Structures are given as structure tokens and as C-alpha cells.
Amino acid sequence: MAKITLKNLAHSYLPNPSAEDDFALKEMTHDWRDGEAYALLGSSGCGKSTLLNIISGLLRPSHGRVLFDGRDVTDQATAERNIAQVFQFPVVYDTMTVRENLAFPLKNRGIAAAEIAERVQRVGRMIGMEATLNHKARGLTADAKQKISLGRGMVREDVNALLFDEPLTVIDPHMKWELRTQLKKLHQDFGHTMIYVTHDQTEALTFADRVVVMYDGRVVQIGTPQELFERPAHTFVGYFIGSPGMNLFDASIDGTKAQIAGTQFDLGTTYATNGGDTKIGVRPEYIRLAPKGLPARVTRVEDVGRHKIIRLELGGQEVSAIAGEGDTVPDGGTHVQFIEGGVNVYEDGWRVPSAKEKDAA
Amino acid sequence: MKTDNQKAWFLVLPVLVLVSFSAVIPLMTVVNYSVQDTFGNNVFFWAGLEWFDQMLRSERMWNALGRQLAFSSIILAIEVPLGVFVALNMPKKGVWASVCLVLMSLPLLIPWNVVGTIWQIFGRVDIGLLGYALDAIGIDYNYTQGFYAAWATVIVMDVWHWTSLVALLAYAGLQSIPDAYYQAAKIDQASRWAVFRYIELPKMLGVLMIAILLRFMDSFMIYTEPFVVTGGGPGNATTFLSIDLVKMALGQFDLGPAAAFSLMYFLVIMVISFVFYTVMTSLDKRDAK
Amino acid sequence: MTDATAQAPGASSLPEDLTAERNASRVGRRFGPSGSAVVMVLYLLFLMLPIYWLLNMSLKTNNEILGAFSLWPRNATLQNYVTILTDPSWYMGYVNSLIYVLMNTAISLTVALPAAYAFSRYNFMGDKHLFFWLLTNRMAPPAVFALPFFQLYSSVGLFDTHIAVALAHALFNVPLAVWILEGFMRGVPKEIDETAYIDGYSFGRFFVKIFMPLISSGIGVAAFFCFMFSWVELLLSRTLTSVDAKPIAATMTRTGGAGGIDWGVLAAAGVLTIIPGALVVFFVRNYIAKGFALGRV
Numbered sequence: 006m007a008k009i010t011l012k013n014l015a016h017s018y019l020p021n022p023s024a025e026d027d028f029a030l031k032e033m034t035h036d037w038r039d040g041e042a043y044a045l046l047g048s049s050g051c052g053k054s055t056l057l058n059i060i061s062g063l064l065r066p067s068h069g070r071v072l073f074d075g076r077d078v079t080d081q082a083t084a085e086r087n088i089a090q091v092f093q094f095p096v097v098y099d100t101m102t103v104r105e106n107l108a109f110p111l112k113n114r115g116i117a118a119a120e121i122a123e124r125v126q127r128v129g130r131m132i133g134m135e136a137t138l139n140h141k142a143r144g145l146t147a148d149a150k151q152k153i154s155l156g157r158g159m160v161r162e163d164v165n166a167l168l169f170d171e172p173l174t175v176i177d178p179h180m181k182w183e184l185r186t187q188l189k190k191l192h193q194d195f196g197h198t199m200i201y202v203t204h205d206q207t208e209a210l211t212f213a214d215r216v217v218v219m220y221d222g223r224v225v226q227i228g229t230p231q232e233l234f235e236r237p238a239h240t241f242v243g244y245f246i247g248s249p250g251m252n253l254f255d256a257s258i259d260g261t262k263a264q265i266a267g268t269q270f271d272l273g274t275t276y277a278t279n280g281g282d283t284k285i286g287v288r289p290e291y292i293r294l295a296p297k298g299l300p301a302r303v304t305r306v307e308d309v310g311r312h313k314i315i316r317l318e319l320g321g322q323e324v325s326a327i328a329g330e331g332d333t334v335p336d337g338g339t340h341v342q343f344i345e346g347g348v349n350v351y352e353d354g355w356r357v358p359s360a361k362e363k364d365a366a
Numbered sequence: 367m368k369t370d371n372q373k374a375w376f377l378v379l380p381v382l383v384l385v386s387f388s389a390v391i392p393l394m395t396v397v398n399y400s401v402q403d404t405f406g407n408n409v410f411f412w413a414g415l416e417w418f419d420q421m422l423r424s425e426r427m428w429n430a431l432g433r434q435l436a437f438s439s440i441i442l443a444i445e446v447p448l449g450v451f452v453a454l455n456m457p458k459k460g461v462w463a464s465v466c467l468v469l470m471s472l473p474l475l476i477p478w479n480v481v482g483t484i485w486q487i488f489g490r491v492d493i494g495l496l497g498y499a500l501d502a503i504g505i506d507y508n509y510t511q512g513f514y515a516a517w518a519t520v521i522v523m524d525v526w527h528w529t530s531l532v533a534l535l536a537y538a539g540l541q542s543i544p545d546a547y548y549q550a551a552k553i554d555q556a557s558r559w560a561v562f563r564y565i566e567l568p569k570m571l572g573v574l575m576i577a578i579l580l581r582f583m584d585s586f587m588i589y590t591e592p593f594v595v596t597g598g599g600p601g602n603a604t605t606f607l608s609i610d611l612v613k614m615a616l617g618q619f620d621l622g623p624a625a626a627f628s629l630m631y632f633l634v635i636m637v638i639s640f641v642f643y644t645v646m647t648s649l650d651k652r653d654a655k
Numbered sequence: 656m657t658d659a660t661a662q663a664p665g666a667s668s669l670p671e672d673l674t675a676e677r678n679a680s681r682v683g684r685r686f687g688p689s690g691s692a693v694v695m696v697l698y699l700l701f702l703m704l705p706i707y708w709l710l711n712m713s714l715k716t717n718n719e720i721l722g723a724f725s726l727w728p729r730n731a732t733l734q735n736y737v738t739i740l741t742d743p744s745w746y747m748g749y750v751n752s753l754i755y756v757l758m759n760t761a762i763s764l765t766v767a768l769p770a771a772y773a774f775s776r777y778n779f780m781g782d783k784h785l786f787f788w789l790l791t792n793r794m795a796p797p798a799v800f801a802l803p804f805f806q807l808y809s810s811v812g813l814f815d816t817h818i819a820v821a822l823a824h825a826l827f828n829v830p831l832a833v834w835i836l837e838g839f840m841r842g843v844p845k846e847i848d849e850t851a852y853i854d855g856y857s858f859g860r861f862f863v864k865i866f867m868p869l870i871s872s873g874i875g876v877a878a879f880f881c882f883m884f885s886w887v888e889l890l891l892s893r894t895l896t897s898v899d900a901k902p903i904a905a906t907m908t909r910t911g912g913a914g915g916i917d918w919g920v921l922a923a924a925g926v927l928t929i930i931p932g933a934l935v936v937f938f939v940r941n942y943i944a945k946g947f948a949l950g951r952v
Contacts (some may be wrong), residue, residue, distance in 0.1 A: 065550050084555040092546035098564040110554040110566075157554060370778045377773035377778030378785065379768040381829055388826040389792050439865065449892040452698050455691040467943045469699050472706065477904045477931025479889045480925045487712060488705045493720050495708045526702065534943065587796040590889045594908075608798035612890075615802050635794045643790065651842055 006199060007073040009037040011059060014069035016055055023069070028302040029055050032069070040073075042192045042199040044213035046206060048245070052222040053202050054170060057291040060200065062086045073165050089158025090168040094175060095150035099143040103134055106142050107156050112313050114161075128160045131191070139249045148180045159191065173208065185212055218242045232238050234288070238356050239350065243286045249314060249325040251349075252292065256285040258350065266320025268299050272348065274359040281353040289314065291347020292326035294334065298342035306334050317341065399625035417626035427627060429602065431634075437606060438585045441524045445581060448525070449532025454562070456537055461482040467537075470530040482594025485523040489595070509596060513603045520604050521594045528581060528589065535577040536588065539570035570647075579642040586635050607631055667689045706929070712922035718919045735923035746905030749927065751817065752886065755900065758821035760881040763828040764874065771836035772862070776845065789830040797890045805894050814848070817900045824885045831884065832877045839873025872942055879939055886932060903928055 016030040030052045034317065037043060037211035045053045049293070058064035060071060062083035070079045078086050089110075092297055093217045098106055107125045129135045132152040144155060151172060158167050169188075173181045187211060203209050209216050210230040218226045218233065218241070237243035243251030254265045261272050261286060294303075294315070301319040308314075308330075315334055319341065326341065328334060350357045358366075400417055400556035421427050452470075457463040473481070489509050491497040500507040528561040551561045589608035592598070598613070605613070611631065617622035624650060712720055713735055714728040723729075739745040773779070774786055804823055805814070813819040847869070851861040867874065893905040907924050936943070 061549075061553070063552070083549070083552045088553065090549070090553050092550060094544060094546060096544075096546050096550040098568075100564060100568045109556070113555040113557070113560070152551070157550075368778045369777060371776075372779050374773035374777035374779040376784075377769040378779075381770040381789065381833065382785075384762070384766050384822070384825055385789060385792055388804075388822055389795065389800075392800050392807055393805035395806060396799065407833060431896075450693065455694040455698075459694070464940050466699065468933075468940050469702060471943060472929065472933060473702055473885055475929070475936060476925075477887045477889060477928050479904045479908060482930050483907065483921060483925050484705045484709050487710050487918065493724070495704065495714070496839055498724055517869065530702070560720040579707065583794050585759065587794075587798070588797075589798055607794050609744065611796070611798045612801065613945055615798075621802075624802075628796075632795060632799055634795065639790075639794050640787070653913075 008039040008075075009166060009200075010072035010173060011035045011060075012070045012072060014059065014066055016052075016064070016066045016068065020297060029222055030059070032156055035224065035227065037200070038215075039200070039215055040196045040198055041214045042189075042212060043201065044209035044216045045200060046204070046209040046216050046217060046245070047219035048204055049220045053219045054218040056064065056219070057090075057168055057170055057200060057202050060136050061088050061090050063090075079239075087161070088148075088166045088168060090170065091151070091154045091158060091172045093171045095147055095154050097142040097145075097150045097153045100141070102139050102141055103129070103145075105136040105248075106153050107138075107160050110157055110161055116137040118351045119219070124160050124162070129158045132156045132187070133157060139355050147175045148177065148184065151176060151184070155188075159195075162195075164197065166200060169199070169201040171204070172318065173203075181208075186272075188212065206248075210246070210329070215334065218245065220245075235346075237286065238326055240284060240286060240351050240354050243288070243349070247288055249289055251286045251288045252324045253284045253351075254284055254287070254319075254322070256350075258285075263350075265299060270298070270343075271344070272350075272359075274361045276350045276357045277360055277363075278350070278352050278357055283357075284351045286351055287343050287347055288329040289325040291344040292324070292341050293344060294326065294328070295340050295342040298340040300338065301341045302336060302338050303336060373471070380526055381465050388508050390564050396625045399621045400629055403622050416629070419624040421623055421626045423587070424623075426610070427630075430605055430607050433603075433605065434586060434607045435574065437520070437524075437588070438582060440521055441528070441585050442578065442581055444521070444525050445529045446574070446578060449577065450536045450574070452529065452533040452564070453536035453540055453570075458541075470501050470533060473527050473530055476527075478590035479594050481523065482591040484525070485519060485591075486595045489519050515598060516600055516604050518557040519595060523591055523595065524585065524588070528584070532574075532577045532581065536570050539573040540566060543569050575642065576648045579639060580647065582642065583635060583639055586638075605634045669814075705707075709922050709925050712918060713926045715750055715919055717917050717919045735919040736927075738920050739923055739927065745903075745906060745924065748901060748906035751896070751900050752892075752902040752904070753931070755817040755820040755824070755892070755902070756885045758817055759824045759828060759885040760878050762821055763825055763832045763881045764878060766825075767832035767836055767877065768867070769862075771833045771840055772866070774837045775840035776832065776848070786833075789833055793827050793830040793834075795826065797827075798890070801890055801894045804891060808895055814895065815897045815899050819895045820900060820902070821885075823891045823895055824888060828881045828884055831880055835877045835880060836870070836873055838895055839870045839876070843869050875939060875942060879935065879942075882935060883932070 011215070012034055013032055014030065014034070015028055015032040018029045019027050022028055024243070045057065046055045054062065059066045062078070062081060062085075067081065070077055074261055075088065098109065101109065104125055107128055109119050111121045111124065126137070127140050132155060134152060134156070137149070142150065145153075155172070156257070158164065168252065173184060176184060185208065188199075188201075191197075201212050203212075210233075213230075215229055216233055217224055217229055220239065220240075220241040224248065226233060226242050228236075230237075233242055233246050237246065237251060240251075244253070257264045258276055258278055259333070261275055262269055263272050264270075265285060299319060301317040301324065303315060304323075305316040305320050306313055307316070310330075312330055313328045313332065313334065315328055317324045317326060317339075324341070369578070389513055401414060429564060456466050464478050484620070487509075488494045489497045491501045491508060497509075506512070507515050509515045547565050548561065551565060587608055588606055589612065592606060593609055596604045598609045602610075611624060611627055614620050614627065620650070711727055712735070714731045716730070716732055719725075719728070719730065774782060790805070800823075806816045808816075808819045808823075813822075847865070848861070851865050852905065856865065889902070889904040892902045895907070896902065896905065903924065906923060907928075
């Protein structure tokens with residue numbers, strides 16, 4: 006178990022990167038705490054797998070260092086870093102039995118046979134495959150194989166970190182939930198540092214203590230699920246997390262006043278903007294229909310059981326709002342208001358803290 | 367899953383007609399010859415199993431069969447490991463991979479008599495690079511005179527001609543292994559040997575069986591290449607089954623014995639190939655699970 | 656979004672000293688690139704040397720070949736090639752070979768396609784036995800069939816025609832084509848067939864318009880193998896022809912004249928037989944790896 010430090014880390018697949026766009030991973034410096042479960046969340050191509058492979062040592066970063074507990078491991082090969090990784094598609098050694106699969110990493114490290122047998126038995130029980138230990142790995146179902154891959158990581162008790170690269174892609178939906186629960190339990194019981202790459206926000210939010218959101222080769226926010234929901238640091242986070250995502254309005258801001266689609270309203274506090282492109286982001290949960298406010302028109306209502314999603318048109322833009330199951334929704338023209346505490350101001354994509362927040366800090 | 371449908375026979379019919387015309391009628395002719403005798407003038411009479419009996423007692427046939435088995439075993443023992451070894455060392459992608467693929471395919475696309483001609487020239491002491499070089503360093507090399515020289519030439523020629531087929535098949539098997547397997551092996555600290563034994567070899571097994579089957583069948587039927595180079599000599603040293611058969615049927619016009627010989631020859635190939643085929647399909651099934 | 660992120664924190668701070676901090680690439684650590692390169696160079700050298708030697712000789716006159724030994728032609732000449740390309744008894748050999756090879760490829764694929772479809776999609780009475788029987792023909796030594804073929808085609812008046820050789824080669828190419836195509840077809844989900852039938856396609860239209868494009872690489876591979884095995888075969892093609900359809904390979908076996916063998920012309924003829932194969936392989940180079948797996952990987 007270890008604290009992972011990324012120091013001025015950047016990576017480019019090109020031999021001589023010059024422009025910003027040449028980098029698959031833009032420069033970043035972060036500390037990842039020992040024993041926490043992190044989820045690396047982002048859409049495909051955002052660099053999350055690149056980052057994971059750099060941490061595991063499968064990829065040598067072109068710039069910067071990787072430190073485990075303050076020790077520089079940048080030049081160490083994967084095997085020397087003592088990490089375990091589970092891949093998107095299950096990797097099992099087909100010709101071996103389940104038992105041999107689990108014993109393989111231990112045998113390669115020259116551990117005594119008795120010790121191996123004991124640990125394999127324990128891991129077999131943990132992943133619920135005690136009964137099939139003597140079966141050939143070939144011919145098992147995808148989720149059983151994925152459990153073996155996981156078990157091969159678990160069997161090495163002293164690993165610095167357990168890394169998961171979208172491990173549940175090939176698993177049936179109902180098994181996904183079960184496996185994720187097991188993972189979470191393993192984390193609670195053993196306290197490994199875990200990093201879990203996914204593009205599925207539900208997976209990320211339910212698994213992780215802290216979610217690392219990546220966009221375009223950059224970490225845009227690291228935070229608890231609640232922080233990501235209430236104070237998205239970047240418009241991408243707001244849009245990517247939540248269902249439906251955050252509504253974004255082009256807005257002009259002047260002191261405590263803001264103007265959206267020609268209607269002015271009061272923000273209640275000031276924001277230190279620098280004349281960039283400003284937007285206001287409001288989650289659907291913080292929009293309610295009201296007799297006055299911003300003029301809007303209801304176009305559609307979707308009832309998803311727990312609540313209703315109201316689709317509105319506001320200043321030529323589609324807006325979503327969430328209303329209670331029992332609320333009545335008027336047809337056609339209406340007005341919307343933002344609930345206090347739900348308004349975030351963005352400048353050039355990044356969140357601007359309000360004067361109140363600054364004072365509090 | 368497949369469905370039962372007897373109408374599928376209509377789809378198979380063209381193949382059936384064509385192959386029957388090319389296979390069944392000639393085969394019947396062979397069977398016909400094998401049980402008859404003639405004194406010329408197209409007068410045939412029933413000879414029963416006499417020719418089979420005669421051929422089974424014939425030292426000549428057993429010798430040819432022995433040489434054939436020796437040849438096939440030797441080339442399989444060289445070409446399969448060498449082909450796998452080459453495949454493991456081939457570039458995975460990029461320009462060099464294409465260059466290797468194209469150059470390696472070349473020997474496979476040369477007419478077999480030209481393959482013979484190439485080695486016939488290459489091995490000559492007076493005008494061939496190989497023969498000249500061997501002669502220059504003092505090795506007594508003459509493939510038309512020496513027993514070992516003839517065998518070595520025929521074997522090296524076959525290795526030259528066909529190793530690439532094994533290598534390309536093995537390479538195709540290797541290409542189908544996802545990167546994650548190699549990465550997982552690194553994380554598990556697997557040795558190079560373990561990677562080969564537990565990842566690469568299992569993935570290559572299916573195609574390797576095809577390679578062995580093809581190489582066995584084709585080497586067992588080899589005719590043109592050694593015929594061009596050595597003509598079956600010196601003496602009968604490189605007279606393999608096909609060469610002997612053609613000598614008997616077309617050279618001496620011993621139709622009866624040659625036909626009996628043909629049938630037994632065919633049978634041997636079929637039995638051995640059937641074993642390979644059964645193993646192969648059972649492997650296929652195991653993979654499909 | 657793009658202009659928004661361009662000014663984001665950290666964006667302007669590209670590592671300053673790009674080259675100094677660039678870490679050495681460690682790609683290829685797995686095998687040790689130099690070892691592999693050495694193996695491949697040695698192997699390719701082994702493959703190319705005899706071919707080079709043939710080329711070398713084809714550019715020499717017979718006198719030079721039999722005179723002094725040299726690693727490359729001292730007085731390079733194209734005379735041997737001129738001899739071949741101006742003499743109909745030579746160049747017609749190439750034309751004849753190409754004709755029956757192409758005929759064989761077309762025939763083999765035409766009959767093999769529906770049969771492979773039947774084997775890959777349906778169970779029918781005797782299917783397993785039929786499949787194995789087909790494969791046994793791939794195992795039939797051409798030497799066994801040489802004489803009966805000669806008699807069969809003579810009796811039906813096809814002796815010394817291109818179609819005779821094409822049909823004879825179908826004996827081993829059709830089973831191979833069925834085998835390869837069946838492997839590729841197995842990889843196409845059956846749902847596609849069913850969807851097409853529901854959409855009102857007839858079998859023929861579905862097969863040509865939808866199914867064949869899906870397995871086009873398989874068809875290419877099968878065609879490649881048919882071409883290859885028909886092009887390289889000599890025993891049957893020589894037995895079944897005498898003048899009109901005589902293949903180049905057979906022409907080459909008669910280069911010995913009164914003054915001994917003309918090695919230069921023989922070498923040039925050999926080089927010319929390599930060219931069609933080299934052309935074909937160049938065009939399919941990107942499919943070779945997949946092709947040699949016969950669709951089974």
C-alpha cells in the first residue's frame with residue numbers, strides 16, 4: 006500500500022511534442038492518498054487509460070516522475086513496482102486450472118509452496134470460486150474469468166496498489182453490481198489503494214471515495230461524489246456527471262446581477278470574473294417552475310418513476326428540470342427560477358468561486 | 367447454432383458433382399487397375415488382390431515408405447520449431463512487418479519445379495553459390511553423387527520452401543493475442559519462457575495443428591522438387607513414394623502394382639490425416655466452449 | 656469547449672525543457688529488439704540468397720555462367736529475357752498457365768461459396784462425412800491421379816485444354832476453398848441472415864448483396880490460396896497437356912538442347928515465374944497474416 010505522487014507528469018506519444026495538442030496527458034501534479042479508492046472517470050480518449058498505464062509502469066511517461074511513498078519509480082518496470090492490474094477483458098491462462106492461475110504470480114516470485122496453497126485457498130474463498138479451484142480456466146464464463154484476474158491481484162497481499170481498467174465491460178449487468186459490491190468490500194477489509202478506470206459515472210460514484218474526472222488529457226476535478234455534484238469545477242464535470250447533466254446558460258455577469266437570454270436576475274453575491282466567456286451552470290435538481298423568473302416553455306415531460314424530468318425551451322436552448330412525482334406541470338409557457346445554492350458561475354469553462362465562498366475559506 | 371435443413375444439400379451439389387468428376391471416376395479407374403492384369407492390347411483379366419499382396423511383400427515399396435517417413439519426420443521436426451521461432455521474432459507491426467511478410471511469402475508462390483531448379487543451380491559446385499562455397503572450404507559436396515549431400519540438399523530445400531508457411535500461420539496466431547495478456551504477464555512477473563508456454567503456445571496451438579497437417583500431407587506427396595534436383599538418386603536414396611509411383615506407373619507401365627501401390631499410399635495419408643483432423647476439431651470445440 | 660480549456664490552469668505550463676527531460680523510450684523491452692532483428696535478417700537472407708542467385712544467373716550469358724564464377728553479373732544482359740519474350744513457345748507457356756490458374760480460381764470459388772455456406776449454417780444428413788471426404792481429396796497425392804486423369808480427360812476429349820487442368824486442380828483447391836470459407840463464414844453471426852430474410856431478401860440476393868461483402872476478406876484469402884496452389888503445381892498440368900495448353904513449368908523442363916542446358920534462359924524463365932506470385936502477394940500484403948490463419952483465429 007502506498008501513496009502515489011504524480012510530479013509534473015505529462016505524456017506524449019509523439020517523439021517531439023511541441024504544441025499542447027501533442028500531449029495525450031497534459032502536465033499535472035497530484036498526490037493520491039494511501040488506502041483510498043479512486044475512480045478515474047472520463048469519456049473515451051480523455052487519457053485515463055494512459056494515466057493508469059503510467060502508474061502501473063506499462064507506459065514510461067515522456068515527462069515528469071511517478072513516486073510511490075516518495076520513492077521514485079518512474080524508471081522501474083511493472084514487475085518491480087509491485088502493483089496488480091485488472092484489464093478490460095479478462096486475462097486468464099487458459100491451459101491452467103483456476104488454482105494454478107491464482108498461484109502463478111506467487112510462484113514466479115519464489116514463495117514457498119505451503120504459503121501459496123494457503124493464500125490461494127483464501128483468495129479462492131474471497132472471490133467465491135472455492136468450488137471451481139480445480140477446473141480449467143478455459144470454458145469459464147466471462148465474469149468468472151474476470152474474478153480470477155482480480156484474484157491474481159488479491160493473492161499478492163502486499164501490493165502497492167490495485168488498478169482496474171474498465172474491468173466490468175464484459176460482465177452482465179446484474180453481475181456488475183455484485184462484483185462492484187465485492188470490490189468495495191475488499192477495499193474496506195484490506196484497505197488497498199485502488200484506482201478504478203471507467204467511463205460510467207454510476208460505477209465511479211458508487212465505487213470510489215474520491216472521483217478523478219478527466220477531460221481532454223487533463224484532470225479537471227478530484228473530489229467526493231458530493232463535491233462533484235454540488236460544485237463541479239469545470240463545465241465538463243457538470244455536464245458529464247448527473248442525469249440529466251447540468252444546464253449551462255450563456256450569461257453576462259455584472260456585480261451581483263446576471264443576465265440570461267435577455268432577462269436579468271440577482272445572484273446574491275459577487276464573482277471575480279476577468280472578462281472571459283462566462284456561463285451559469287445549474288443542475289436540473291435546482292431548477293423549479295415558478296409564476297415569474299426566466300420565461301420558458303415546457304416541451305416534454307418524462308416520468309422516470311421516482312421523479313419527473315421536465316424538458317423546457319429557454320431562449321432557444323433546451324433545459325432540463327426535475328420535479329417531484331406529485332407535482333403538476335403546466336403546458337406551454339411558464340417561468341423558471343434557480344434554487345439558492347445551486348448556481349455555479351464559470352469563466353472559460355472553469356468554475357469561479359463566489360465572494361461568499363472566498364470569505365468562508 | 368446450426369439448424370437442421372436437408373435442402374442444404376442443394377448448396378453442396380455443385381461441389382459434389384465437380385469433385386466427384388475429378389476424384390471418384392479416376393479413383394475407380396485406379397481400383398479397377400489394381401485388381402486386374404494385362405498382357406497388353408487392352409485385354410484385362412481379374413487378378414484379385416494379387417497386386418496388393420505383391421506390393422506388401424515388395425521390399426521396394428517398404429523402402430520408399432521408410433524414406434518417405436524419414437523425410438516427413440525430419441522436415442516437420444525442423445520446420446515447426448523453426449517456424450515458431452521465426453514467428454516470435456517477427457516485427458509486430460509497421461513497415462518491417464509488411465516487408466517480412468512479403469519476402470517470406472515469396473518461396474511459397476514459386477512453381478515447385480522452379481524451386482527444384484533454383485536449388486539444382488544453387489547447389490552445383492561449378493556454377494552455384496552454395497556448392498561453390500562448400501567446395502571452397504573443403505567440404506566434399508555433390509548432391510548427385512553423395513547420399514548425405516543429396517538428403518541434406520532436399521531437406522534444406524524443403525525447409526527453405528515451406529518454413530515460412532509454418533511461420534506465417536504461427537504469426538497469425540500470435541497476432542490474435544491482445545496486449546493485455548503480455549501486460550498481465552509482466553505484472554505477474556512471468557518469465558519469457560512462461561509467456562511462451564502459457565500465453566503464446568496455447569494461442570498458436572490451433573493454427574499450428576493446421577500447419578502440421580498441411581506440411582505432413584504435402585511433404586508426404588512431394589514429387590516435383592526432389593525429382594528436379596536429384597531425380598530420386600543417387601541410386602534410390604531420395605526416391606520418395608510419389609517418385610517411385612510415377613516411375614512404376616509411367617516409366618515401367620506396371621499398371622496393376624502401381625494402382626495397388628497408389629491405393630495403399632492414399633490410405634496411409636488418409637489414416638494419418640484423419641488422426642490429425644480429429645485432434646484438430648476437438649481442439650476447435652474446446653476453444654468454442 | 657476547446658477555447659475554454661486552452662486557458663485552463665496548467666495549460667500554459669508545458670514542461671520547459673522538453674528534450675532534457677524526455678525519457679528514453681523503452682519499447683521492445685520484451686524481446687530485445689536487436690536479437691529479433693538478427694534472427695529475421697539471417698532468416699530472410701537464407702530465403703533470398705537462392706532467389707538472388709537465380710536473378711544473378713538470369714542476367715548472364717551462358718558462356719559467362721559456365722566460365723568464371725562471379726557473385727554478380729560482370730556484363731549484365733537482358734538477352735535471356737528477350738529470348739523468352741520473343742519466342743511463342745516460351746511466352747505462350749506463361750499465358751497458358753495464367754489462363755488455367757484464373758479459370759481454376761473462378762470455378763473453385765463459385766462452387767465452394769454455397770457449399771461453405773451450407774456447412775457453416777446447417778446440419779444435414781451426412782454433412783460431417785461429406786466434409787471429411789472433401790478434405791481427403793486435398794490429401795490425394797497428384798502422382799496417384801496422374802495416369803487416371805490422363806485417361807479420363809483423353810476419353811472425353813478434353814486432353815490438352817486449359818479447362819482440363821483447371822478441373823484437375825479443382826480436386827485439391829475446392830476442398831481447400833470450402834475449408835477456408837467455412838472458417839470465415841462461421842465468424843458471421845447468423846442473426847444477419849435472419850434479419851435479411853425478414854427484410855424480404857431472397858436467398859440469392861442476400862448471398863450476393865449482403866453476405867459476400869461481409870466475408871470479402873475470406874474470399875480474397877481463398878482466391879489467393881487457389882491461385883497459389885494452381886500456379887505452383889506441375890505434375891498434373893504437365894500430364895494433361897502437350898502443346899496447346901502447355902504450362903510454363905513444363906516448358907522449363909525441356910531447356911536441355913544439343914549443346915547442353917542453357918542455364919541463363921532457364922534462370923530467366925524461373926525469375927519470370929516468380930513475378931506473378933510476387934505481384935499477388937504484394938497486393939494482399941495487409942491480409943496475409945489473417946489469411947494464413949484461414950479465418951480460424
